[in-house]
Amino acid sequence: xxxxxxxELYKIFTKPRTYIGFGAIFIxxxxxxxxxxxxxxxxxxxxITTLSDRFIFEGKLINMYGVSYIILNTLWIHVPxxxxxxxxxxxxxxxxxxxxxxxxxxxxxxxxxxxSKFIAGLIYSLLLVILMIALxxxxxxxLFGPGDMLVMTxxxxxxxxxxxxxxxxxxxxxxxxxxxxVAGLSFFLSSFSDNSIGPIIGTIALIIGITIISTVGASLxxxxxxxxxxxxxTYWQEFFETEFTFKQIGLAVMVQVIYITIFxxxxxxxxxxxxxxx
Amino acid sequence: MKKLSIFILxxxxxxxxxxxxxxxxxxxQALAANxxxxxxxxxxxxxxxxxxxxxxxERFVKVRYLKPDQFEFDAEGLALLPRNGxxxxxxxxxxxxxxxxxxxxxxxxxxxTVVIKIIPDEDLDDIIMAQLxxxxxKLSVMRMKTFTKKSGSYLIDFKFTNHPFNLPDQTIVTFxxxxxxxxxxxxxxxxxxxxxxxxxxxxxxxxxxxxNYKVN
Numbered sequence: 001x002x003x004x005x006x007x008e009l010y011k012i013f014t015k016p017r018t019y020i021g022f023g024a025i026f027i028x029x030x031x032x033x034x035x036x037x038x039x040x041x042x043x044x045x046x047x048i049t050t051l052s053d054r055f056i057f058e059g060k061l062i063n064m065y066g067v068s069y070i071i072l073n074t075l076w077i078h079v080p081x082x083x084x085x086x087x088x089x090x091x092x093x094x095x096x097x098x099x100x101x102x103x104x105x106x107x108x109x110x111x112x113x114x115x116s117k118f119i120a121g122l123i124y125s126l127l128l129v130i131l132m133i134a135l136x137x138x139x140x141x142x143l144f145g146p147g148d149m150l151v152m153t154x155x156x157x158x159x160x161x162x163x164x165x166x167x168x169x170x171x172x173x174x175x176x177x178x179x180x181x182v183a184g185l186s187f188f189l190s191s192f193s194d195n196s197i198g199p200i201i202g203t204i205a206l207i208i209g210i211t212i213i214s215t216v217g218a219s220l221x222x223x224x225x226x227x228x229x230x231x232x233x234t235y236w237q238e239f240f241e242t243e244f245t246f247k248q249i250g251l252a253v254m255v256q257v258i259y260i261t262i263f264x265x266x267x268x269x270x271x272x273x274x275x276x277x278x
Numbered sequence: 279m280k281k282l283s284i285f286i287l288x289x290x291x292x293x294x295x296x297x298x299x300x301x302x303x304x305x306x307q308a309l310a311a312n313x314x315x316x317x318x319x320x321x322x323x324x325x326x327x328x329x330x331x332x333x334x335x336e337r338f339v340k341v342r343y344l345k346p347d348q349f350e351f352d353a354e355g356l357a358l359l360p361r362n363g364x365x366x367x368x369x370x371x372x373x374x375x376x377x378x379x380x381x382x383x384x385x386x387x388x389x390x391t392v393v394i395k396i397i398p399d400e401d402l403d404d405i406i407m408a409q410l411x412x413x414x415x416k417l418s419v420m421r422m423k424t425f426t427k428k429s430g431s432y433l434i435d436f437k438f439t440n441h442p443f444n445l446p447d448q449t450i451v452t453f454x455x456x457x458x459x460x461x462x463x464x465x466x467x468x469x470x471x472x473x474x475x476x477x478x479x480x481x482x483x484x485x486x487x488x489x490n491y492k493v494n
Contacts, residue, residue, distance in 0.1 A: 050458055052361075053429045054482065058339060059356035148356035158334040158356050242333035 004112060008120030012086060021082035021128050028078065029071055029135040036067050037143050047152065063147030064140030065164050069240065071136045072171060076233060079175075080182040081204050082128055087121040088186035088199035091271070095194040100276045110272050118187055118264065125179045133172055149240075157242045167244070171236040174249065178236075181229050181256045182207065184263035191267045191274070207233075226251075229259045302378035302394040305412050310372045312417050316443055318344045319493040327358050328483040329455065334358055341488075346373045360484045362404075362424050362432040363451030368396070371408055375399035381409065386420045389413050404428055418444040430454055443493055449486040456480040 012018050036043065040062045048057060091114075094100045104110065149164055151157040159167065182203065189199035210230040214221055225231050232252035238244060323339045337357035342350040347369040351359060381393040391411040398405065404426045411421035422434045430453060437448040456479050 054361055054453065054455060054458060056351075056359040056361055057356065058351045058353040058359050061356065150356065155331040155333060157332075158358065160335060160355060 001112060001116060004108065004116035005119050005123075008090075008117050009123060012090075012120055012124050015086075015089075017089070018086055018124065021085060021124075022131055024078065024082055025075070025128060025132050026135065028075060029132060030139065032071050032074060033067060033135075033139055033143055036062060036070070040067075048150075051156065057150075060145070060147040061150060062144055063149070063161075064137060064144045065146065065149040065159075065161070065168070067140050067144055068136040068168065069149060069151065071132070072175070072236065075132060076175065076178075076236070079128060079132070079179060080207050080233075083125045083179050083182045084186040084200050084203035086124050087183040088190050088203055089196035090117045090121050090187055091190040091267075092193040092196040092199050093190075096196055104276060111268060114191075114268050114271050118183070118267075121183050121187055122180060125183045126176055129172060129176050129179060133168075137168075151240045153237060153240070157240065159240065159242065167239040170239040170249075174236045174239070174253070177253065177256050177260075178229075178233050181259045181263070184260045184267075188263040188267045191271050227255075229255055232256060302380045302392075305392060305394065305414060305417075306372045306376075306378055306396070306410075308417050309368070309412065309419065312444060313369060314345075316343070316345065316445075317494045318342070319443075319445065319491055321445070321488045321492070322490045323364075324487040324489070325357055325359065326485045326487075328485065330480065332358065332482075358484075360432065360451040360453065360482075361429055362426060362453075363434040363449060363484065364486060366419075367405060367424050367434075368408060368410055368419055368422055371396050371398055371405065384411060386411055389415075389420060391420050416444055418446075430457065441491065443491075445488070445491055445493070447488055449488070451484040451486070453482050454479050455482045 044061050045052075048061075051057075094103060103113070146161050148161050149159045151159060185206065186199050186203035189202045190196065193199050193202075207230055210228055211233075214225055214228060214231060218225070232255050235249060235252040238248050238252075241248070319342075321341050321343075323341050325337045325339055327334050334357075338354045339357050339359065340352040341364070342352070343366075344350075347365070349365040351357075351364070353359075376399055377397045379395045379397075381395050384391055384393050390413075392414050394410045394412060396408045396410065398407075405424050406427055407425045409423040410419050412418070413420050416438070418438055419436055421436065424432045424434070426432070433452045435450040435452075436446040437450075438444060439447050441447065
């Protein structure tokens with residue numbers, strides 16, 4: 001199994017498209033950090049202008065945690081696209097290249113092949129998130145240093161610096177879980193397709209489409225919204241609530257796990273029965 | 279006889295008016311003289327913000343005062359301070375030209391205080407008018423209400439123990455935030471799409487506890 005996973009990882013990392021994701025994250029994160037480093041004060045003044053009529057903010061408002069939070073907010077829209085770019089190609093790519101038949105004549109079960117491909121895809125997805133964490137926190141520490149974090153959602157929260165790291169750990173861990181769902185979806189679509197464009201575009205279209213429909217027609221779709229995994233993609237923000245309890249995130253985690261299981265099982269079931277024609 | 283009565287009445291009202299004008303000035307000058315003894319001080323402040331939509335734990339701030347009315351704050355981490363109320367705002371008023379009017383007497387915590395309204399003669403940064411409740415015995419400001427151009431009014435309650443320079447041990451700043459507009463994303467929990475926090479008066483309270491005064 002280990003060998004299968006390393007072969008799949010080798011395949012992933014020899015394709016140029018794999019590096020688009022890493023390159024995009026590298027450029028976006030650095031661009032945000034440099035932008036905030038240069039114009040952060042002005043940007044922040046705009047955000048806190050209403051509060052500063054009544055209050056004085058004393059201390060360092062811009063720091064590595066605040067900037068990492070902004071990066072998280074910005075990138076959770078883009079990371080699923082970058083994940084789908086690779087995971088959507090995992091099975092469909094073989095069909096597209098005409099390597100399915102050769103591959104499946106080898107003495108390995110289809111189950112093992114599907115699992116190893118999915119794990120390899122997951123490793124890629126997690127590496128994307130890890131790069132994001134490393135850049136956000138590492139470069140953030142060099143440029144801005146640590147400090148208390150100002151979070152403005154439905155309320156204004158100021159979180160002490162000694163109370164932040166576990167929140168980021170939780171948010172990133174939950175983010176990784178969400179990316180696993182996205183990887184599962186694109187992998188699932190990939191098993192049905194003979195061309196990788198379909199699963200990649202399909203995954204992006206589904207995520208963006210459901211999110212837009214859920215936002216625009218929130219009142220219409222209210223009864224079904226709790227059943228969409230996209231509803232919970234932004235739940236990492238819960239970790240930055242001052243009165244956070246793990247109960248709050250429990251349902252979101254459960255929904256993501258259910259979707260991952262469903263996508264994986266259908267993919268596995270379908271691929272085992274799949275008639276290989278390409 | 280009638281003419282004499284009228285003259286006496288006019289004279290009496292003139293002296294009464296003069297006395298009512300001199301009392302606030304005397305009190306305020308005595309207050310200023312009391313603070314004049316202090317060149318600078320440094321104090322540790324514990325700040326608790328009690329606002330419905332602001333979540334912040336107790337913060338520690340080092341406050342430095344420099345005569346006549348300069349204040350500096352040095353926070354441990356990120357602190358939220360009330361825009362008015364921490365700088366003994368009456369100092370900036372009485373150290374500049376002003377007009378003071380006596381507005382009666384009131385009891386605060388069993389202490390008979392003299393109420394004085396102060397209107398700055400020159401255009402100060404933000405304060406239009408202030409009302410002081412002064413303990414004439416100890417020459418300390420027990421309460422202050424400031425009316426500002428930008429951010430409404432602030433009620434500041436001072437609590438004292440027995441500090442030799444009559445510096446406060448606790449300050450409670452109360453102000454209304456219902457008119458405060460907040461970023462779009464923050465509105466949803468309060469009032470749909472309106473850009474105000476609340477239609478009803480929404481009080482914000484900041485409690486500042488002072489300790490370890492170092493007076494020079």
